[in-house]
Amino acid sequence: MGRVRGGVIVGCLAVAPLLVTGCGAGADDADKVTKSAKVSAAPSAGVVAPAKVEVIAGLTGCKAKIRIDADELRQGVCHTEKADYLITTFPEEELKQTWLDSASVYGGSYLVGTRWVLSAKPELLGSFREKLGGTIQELQGIGPDPGS
Template identity: 35%
Template sequence: MRLTRPILTATAAAAVLALTGCGSGGDGDDKAAVPATASGSLEHLAAEVGCKPTIQIDADELRQASCRKSDADGKFILATFATDRGQREWINGAKDYGGHYLVGRKWVAVGETTKTVSALRATLGGDVEEGQDHSAHSGSH
C-alpha cells in the first residue's frame, strides 16, 4: 500500500487527536540522562519500552501502532517510517494538532503528556518536539 502526502498528514492528525484532544497536559520537564537514540522496527521499539503494539497502519512508507505501557506512563502512538522525508512530513502535519513528540531516526512516539514522552525518552533517547498549544483557543473542547 502506498500512502500519499494528504493521507500521511491525515493519519498524523488522527493519531494526535486520538491522544491529546485540544489541550496540553504536561506537568514538567524531566532532565534525566538521555540514552543513545534507539533504532529498529516498530515491534523492537515497542519491546524496548515494554508495550505490545496494536497495529493501526501497516504500509510500506508508514507503520503506526497504539501502545499502552503496563505502568502509569500512559498511552502513546508509535510510528516508523521508510524515509526521513516521510517522517518529517508526518510530524509537520501532526504538530498543527498539538501533542508531545519524541523523535528518533525514522520513528516517532506521540504521547498524551510531557510525562509520557519523558518516560519514553529515558529508554529510547531521541529529541522532544511540541505541537501547537490549543489550550488557549476556546473554552470548550
C-alpha cells in the first residue's frame, strides 16, 4: 500500500510542472492574440459581431448563401440592392491572418473583425463597420498601380 501511495505522489509531482507550464503558456498566448488583433468597435456598434456567417449577414440585412463550408473557413455571399458582398469566418485568428496574407496579392479593402472578414465595395465598408465593428484594412496587392 505504501508503494502505491508513493507512486501516485511521484506521478503527481511529475505532472504538476507540466500543468503549471501549460496554464502559463495559455495566458501568454491569450495576451499575444489580444495584442495582435487589430479590432475596434465602431462608435454606434458598441460590440464586435460574432464570427458566424449567418449572424453577421443578419446584422447587415441579408440572408447569406453559404459558398464554402470547410474546416478552415466558412464563406457566404450576400446579394442586396446596394451590392453583393462576401462574409468569411474562421475558427481561429491565425487562419484569418493567413487568408488576409493570401488576399493581399489581390489588394483591396476589407472590413476585418475577430475571426471574420467582410469583402465589399470600399464605399460600403464604413456603413458595415457601424453595424459590425472591426477595422477597415487596405491591402496593397502586387503589380503596377492601376492609376499609373
